[in-house]
Amino acid sequence: MGKILVIAEKPSVGRDLTKALPGAFAKHEGYLESDSHVVTWAVGHLVQLAEPDEYDAKYKKWRMADLPIVPPKFKLVVRDERSRKQMSVITRMLKRDDVDEVINACDAGREGELIFAWTFEKAGAKKPVRRLWLSSMTSKAIKEAFSSLRPASEFELLEQAARSRSEADWIVGMNATRAATIRLRSSFDGAVSLGRVQTPTLAIIARREEEIRAFVPEPYWLVDATFEPVSGDSGRRYVGRFHAGAHPRLKTAEEASAIVAAVEGGSGEITKLEKTTRREKAPLLYDLTSLQREANTRFGFSARRTLAAAQRLYEEHKVLTYPRTSSRFLPSDMIGEIKPIASLVGTHKEYARAAAYVTGLDVLPLGRVINDAKVTDHHAIIPTNSEHKLDKLSDDDRRVYDMVTRRFLAVFHPDAVFENTRLETTVLEYVFRTSGRVLMEAGWRGVYDEAGLDEAKASDDDENDNQTLPKLEKGENVSVREVASQEKVTQPPRRYSDASLLGAMETAGKLVDDDELREAMKDSGIGTPATRAAIIERLIDVGYVERDGRSLVCTEKGLGVISLLDDHALTSPSLTGDWEHRLSRIEQGEEARQRFMADIAEFAGATVTTLDEKLKDIRIPRANMGPCPVCGHDIVENRKGFSCWGREDPGCGFVIWKSKAGKTLAPAVARELISKGRTEKAVTGFKGRSGRSFRAKLALMQTEEGRWRVEFDEPWAREGAKPPEGEDPAPAATAEAGGSAVSAQSEAA
Structure with missing residues (x-):
């Protein structure tokens, strides 16, 4: 009987797969082998679509007459020399006479399917293929997947979509x-x-x-007053904001001052008081996009940083399920795993109370959790049903794990219940509105102990919303303790x-916040x-x-x-x-x-x-930056910099090169440097030697030789030190005025 060849997407996954297969595996260059199996791997995409000149040498030159380029059949090429080495290993394994069958063990999704399909095609392989489909990298999940391998034909449509x-x-x-x-x-x-x-x-x-x-900012004024009931206990103060109908904004300072003068030191009455109860459902389980969005909001993580952490938690630590998913639901066949997973995460003290609630439920609330129709390739991201060694997680990984675990537990908890209070206080003919909100029943919010769940920041118009209000009654007389107006300006979109x-x-560019409506739009x-x-x-x-x-x-x-x-x-x-x-x-x-x-x-x-x-006839006008600080000629933008010299007039040779530390300086930055000698605010988008971005102020400085150079204004940036924010500032290059770019390291030397 021949051997089975298993092709994984990464070396680490290949090594994990061998632990679920029988026999001892010997290590070879680019693969592992036992008596029954050979396990090898890609390293991401080894193969890619060929460049146009692979179809015809004429495409080496970019000419409009040769467009559009639409190959009748796409060619595949090995990406680079590093990929070529591993591709040769896979090709050799696929052509071995003792290999009878191939298992596609690349990541279970559209991209994994494409990696295998291109690799298999480029190798010219013809052997039968079955699919290993994994949503979790635990030993148990891997063994179960190997015991229920699926025919490759089931994934033909997925491959077509990927191609x-x-x-x-x-x-x-x-x-x-x-x-x-x-x-x-x-x-x-x-x-x-x-x-x-x-x-x-x-x-x-x-x-x-x-x-x-x-956007053109416009000034407006708000009037806020602090009230206190005349009778009863002291200390029952609250704040209200003047409203003309539904509008709190006043157009002139005179209007605001007149209202302040009219109500100052006066008294009024609570003319309206309404209390309503609002129930807030637990959010749906995470898919990758919702996980990335919340990690960015809470921790400032980029989308790439969150994905990297989630991928490590799936592949290396095996504590989360497959992260590259678009589903926020679980299939019905996972109902039996919910309580065991909750019990397992409950062994960690920070989750013990919430997990105990879930495991203690006689009937799990599954309406917002189980939906077979909304689970295609993979279900929502949840903790795995295996031992979780949290002490080995990095800070990023720990935060992402905590988000997923708390969300998993929270979705089985009851609604949070708030009491909303809206009241109006009338002083003379002026109406001041107040809103308050009190959490009556924590429900799912108790899973978080309110950590990281601050309400969205109110706008300037509503900054008194959600204050905790004292006990108040409609009809109560109140005195005005303080009143003042404040000038504001309208703000541009964020x-x-x-x-x-x-x-x-x-x-697709539409502003949608509702979970259910977002779900309906995902495919588009x-x-x-x-x-x-x-x-x-x-x-x-x-x-x-x-x-x-x-x-x-x-x-x-x-x-x-x-x-x-x-x-x-x-x-x-x-x-x-x-x-x-x-x-x-x-x-x-x-x-x-x-x-x-x-x-x-x-x-x-x-x-x-x-x-x-x-x-065809478009020419972007080059910016005129004003007079040169050296010779007085106009400084004009060109492709590579801003200079006072051109084809007809060489000027004095003054130039600010656009390229600096991985960033192209904008005309506005150059104009500020020329007119003021330095930037008032830090400029963003520079890249340090490690590749991380940073921001820094710039200054136009003159060398002893009389040449001008754009330098970082702050010493920490010039010297490659660490900035206060902890970003990596070490510049990759320094742009000069009147000279070539030099490395920060040689500058320091």
């Missing part, structure tokens, strides 16, 4: 990027990167940035964070839970977006690209959401892959034509 997604990204990205770059290469430094998913995501961020820049952008991507989101973090990082890597704390800021380059594309369909979140929905339909057998790919090819051709016509 369609990748090929569609290639066709749209390759053609749109080439067409835009050909027409805009004189305007932008480097290629203009466009893509089926990244461009509509960039459009969401860019349009918010445009709203912020177009920039997207990872959390809010992930939410917008999940609902931009990208998938597994790819959204990479898309955000891609936008940062190509210079379209920068991080500023938790905010994602669109750069001048990103704004320029979206502005030039105008309302092209490639920028439409709804179009991309529709494509994602069609990929889901392919996966479910409801749409033909051929029809989808034909539509993608047609779209790519139309995009090339549109970009050719739209961008």
Whole structure:
């Protein structure tokens, strides 16, 4: 009897799989072998779609006449030399005469299916295949999966959807990027990167940035008063805000001052008091996107950082189930595991009380937990039914584990119950409104001890909402103890964070907060839970977006690209959401892959034509930065910097290079440096030697030789020390004015 070849996605997974298989395994270069099994692995994607010049040498040159490029059959190539070594091992194993069968043990999802399919195809293998499908990496789960291997034919549609997604990204990205770059290469430094998913995501961020820049702040005034009932116990003070009808904002300081003068030192009456009870359901279990959003909100984790922690908790520590899931429900066949899992996590004291409640229930409330129709590839992220050694978890891993465990326990707890109080206090003809909220029954919130569950910050108009109110009665007379007005200004829309952008991507750019409504829109989101973090990082890597704390800021380059594309369909979140929905339909057998790919090819051709016509004669005007501080000539922006010299007039040679520590300096930054000598606020988006981003102030400094150089203003940034926030500031490079960039290390030397 021949041997069975098992192909995993990573070496660590391959080693874990051998523990569930019979016999002793001997270690070899790139694989492990026993008497009955050979276990080898990819290292992520070993194989990728070929570049255009693999089809025809003419595509080495980027020419509009050669577009669109739509291969009749896609070619596969090994990614690089490192991949080639392991690919040769897998190919050799697949062609062994003593291997009769192959088990696809790559990650159980669309991407894992594609990794195996491409590897198998590139190796030219023909042997029968079965599928190992895992949602948990515990020994028990692995053994059960090996005992119930599934035929590869069950996953043919999943493979079709995976191939369609990748090929569609290639066709749209390759053609749109080439067409835009050909027409805009004189305007932008480097290629203009466009893509089926990244461009509509960039459009969401860019349009918010445009709203912020177009926003004109307007002043307004609010009037707040502190009241105290005339009779009864003292100390029953509360705060109310003046409202004219439903509006608290006053347009002039005179109006506010008149109200303050009228009510100051006066008395009034509680003319309205309403109490209502509101029940708040526990949130649904986590899928990857909701986990990433909450970790960003609570801890400031980027989407990529959260995914990395969740993946470690699944693969290495084996304490969480498969994280790259889009489901927030469990299948009915897992009902029997719920109490055992709760009992297991309850052995840790911080979860003991909540776990005891769940295990003590005679009947589990399953309405918001079990839904077979909403579990496709994988169920929601929950703790595994195995020993959890929490002392070995890093700080990031511990936080993500805690989120998932508390959410799992909370979903089986009753509603939280609040008493909401709304009252109106009338002084003369002026009405002041007050809102209060008291938690009457903790319910599921008790699982958290309220930790990390602060209410969303109220707006300026409602900052007195949710105060804890004393006992008050309608009709009570009150005295005005304090009253004052305060001037405010209207605020622009907030920039997207990872959390809010992930939410917008999940609902194709629509603002949706309700859990159930978000569930209904998932199939039409931009990208998938597994790819959204990479898309955000891609936008940062190509210079379209920068991080500023938790905010994602669109750069001048990103704004320029979206502005030039105008309302092209490639920028439409709804179009991309529709494509994602069609990929889901392919996966479910409801749409033909051929029809989808034909539509993608047609779209790519139309995009090339549109970009050719739209961008043919466009030249982005270069910014004039004002007079040179050395010679007085105008400093003008060019592709690589801001200088007073040009083709006709060499000027004095003064130049500020755009590239600095992994960032392209915007015209506004250069203008501030030229006019003021330094930036008033820290500039974001620099990259340290470790690759981590940081922010720092800049200064224009003159060397002893008389040359000018842009330097970091703060000593910690210049010297590669650690900043107060603990970010990694060590600059990768320092941009000079009038000279080439030099490394921070050589500067220090």
